Amino acid sequence: MGHFNFHHHFLAKTGIYNLNFKENIPDSIFSAGIHPKDILPDFKSQLLWLKKIAENKNCVAIGECGLDSLVEINLDLQKEAFLKQIYLANELQKPVIIHCVRQFQEVLRMKQFADIPMVFHGFNKKSTLGNQLSEKGFYFSFGRSLLQNVDLQLFFKYVPLEKFFLETDAAEIDIDIIYQKAAEIKDLKIEDLNEIIDKNLQTIGINI
Numbered sequence: 001m002g003h004f005n006f007h008h009h010f011l012a013k014t015g016i017y018n019l020n021f022k023e024n025i026p027d028s029i030f031s032a033g034i035h036p037k038d039i040l041p042d043f044k045s046q047l048l049w050l051k052k053i054a055e056n057k058n059c060v061a062i063g064e065c066g067l068d069s070l071v072e073i074n075l076d077l078q079k080e081a082f083l084k085q086i087y088l089a090n091e092l093q094k095p096v097i098i099h100c101v102r103q104f105q106e107v108l109r110m111k112q113f114a115d116i117p118m119v120f121h122g123f124n125k126k127s128t129l130g131n132q133l134s135e136k137g138f139y140f141s142f143g144r145s146l147l148q149n150v151d152l153q154l155f156f157k158y159v160p161l162e163k164f165f166l167e168t169d170a171a172e173i174d175i176d177i178i179y180q181k182a183a184e185i186k187d188l189k190i191e192d193l194n195e196i197i198d199k200n201l202q203t204i205g206i207n208i
């Protein structure tokens with residue numbers, strides 16, 4: 001198996017494919033959720049779609065979902081939609097893949113409602129915030145920013161081995177490049193990195 005890509009948007013790639021709203025279920029594993037930018041005033045019907053899709057055995061996580069200060073959707077509606085998705089994840093005992101833009105403290109507050117693991121995807125913030133979130137039990141998935149963002153590299157260097165995943169997200173880059181960079185920063189062999197990620201997947205309940 002190649003390097004596990006925790007979150008991406010390309011059907012042809014392996015790893016966890018992020019399903020779009022109302023898209024047909026793929027043959028491989030995927031995550032499903034309502035992205036904050038896609039929330040409709042009639043969120044209830046979206047949730048009905050999600051509930052049905054999420055029961056599929058190939059659906060390994062709920063998300064990406066969360067809070068985003070830069071989208072037009074009303075923040076209270078975003079919070080309500082996020083909370084409903086956390087409850088669904090609790091019910092199905094599947095982890096949540098979080099999309100968060102400038103709402104970290106609110107996501108932190110909402111974690112009290114989750115009894116499943118929560119993973120910030122595309123995490124690209126500094127150690128101060130990263131450490132705070134790590135102490136509260138969150139996981140992280142790192143992507144393209146790891147290649148260049150020096151502050152992020154510093155956080156990644158010390159993030160506990162049992163706390164992270166790697167992803168390409170929507171970037172058209174090879175996941176191998178992210179793994180190489182991650183191995184270099186953490187001073188690990190690529191094989192060991194693969195093993196660590198495998199173990200972390202199991203820890204959050206994703207068996208591949």
Ligand SMILES: [Zn+2]
Pocket residue numbers: 007008009018064169170
């Ligand atoms: Zn994404």
